[in-house]
Amino acid sequence: MISIVITYFNSSEFINRALYYAHLQKVVEKEIIVVDDGSDNNNKKILSQYADLIDLLITQKNKGQAAARNAGISKATGDFILNWDVDDYFEAEFSSEALKILEEKSNIKLVSSYALRTSNEISGELIKPLGGNYQNFLFENAALGSAMFRKLDWENAGGYDEKIKVGYEDWDFYLRLLYPKGEAFIIPEQLFTYHRHPESTTSLILRERSALIKRKYIYKKNETIYQQHYPELIDDVFYRLEREEQERYKNLERIEYKIGYYILNPLRKLKKHFTYFRKGLTSKVVVK
Structure with a gap:
């Protein structure tokens, strides 16, 4: 039997579709577990309307994605x-x-697939994760955050790290799940749809800063793994430093351009008007 674990947080607009596709899954035996990770009262009320479609509903205070998955x-x-x-x-x-x-x-510890990343469920970007062994997961997640695996393997890997509240918890878990000889299998068909949420520039910047902290945490906590790949780790660190330096230079150029434009452009206009004024004076001079 498979247990379908769906995490829920103030997402009432999606619950009907999620449960619909959960029930569509073509397996003989399945159970559907929904973990409400601290939704507000309105979203809890809407979720309760789908009780007949849920085998087990777990409600907890907001603890983050990793904790919600572990609970389910x-x-x-x-x-x-x-x-x-x-x-x-x-x-x-x-x-x-x-x-x-x-x-x-x-030896297969994880199964995922190609995915459509979209905001309208019709058009979008086709994602083709790499999969493979743990070495493909050393510096990036090479599978989807949603996937199928054995419960026993989840236990042996220590589950999701609940210290990683948002983001990278899947990557960290898969790395431990696959080490040392496991494989992640990617079905070469688009069997998953990933909903893309709009993000502001500010949120992206903040997420990027947070990502560096989480990456450092994952490198240090999985020291046994990364010690075996020290040269690759150094290459990755310097690659990210160089990329950060390039982005900083681009931003600096943009800032200098804006400063130059707003300061120099009025001066250019003033010079232009002065030139016209001087020409006007010259044209009125009578040479005898």
């Missing part, structure tokens, strides 16, 4: 876990295909 998986009765966020969904055939792969190959 710990209560799961299935041997296989399929987790996804409430605003995303898998196509009906994903579960049966992923389950077959996991049952046939013990």
Whole structure:
């Protein structure tokens, strides 16, 4: 049996679709678990209207994505876990295909697929994760954040790290899940749809700064793994430093351009008017 774990936080506009696709999954036995990670009263009320479609509803104070997933998986009765966020969904055939792969190959620890990243469910960007062994996950997540894996492997890997509140918890978990000899299998079909949320420039900047802190945390906590790949780690660190330096230079150029424009442009206009004025005076001079 598979346990479908859906995390929910103030996402009432997506719950109907998520549960619809959860029930569509083509497997003989499944249970649907929804973890409400501290939604407000209005979103809790809307979620309660779908009680008949949920086998187990877990409600907790807001603790973050990692904690919500761990809470759902710990209560799961299935041997296989399929987790996804409430605003995303898998196509009906994903579960049966992923389950077959996991049952046939013990070295496969994780199954995901190609994905459509979209804001309207019609058009968007086709994402093709790399998958493979843990080395492909050393510096980036090479699979989707939503995937199927064995509950036993989740336990052996220590679950999701709840200290990582938002972002990178999937990457960190997969790295530990695959080390040392596991594989992540990517089904070469678009069987997942990822909802893209609009983000402001400020939020992107703040996220980027937070990302560096989380990356450092993951490198240090998985010291045993990264010690074996010290040269690659150094290359990655300096690559990010160089990229940051390039971005800083680009921003500086933009700032200097704006300063130059707003300061020099009025001076140019003043010079232009002065030139016209001087020409006007010259034209009125009578030479005898």
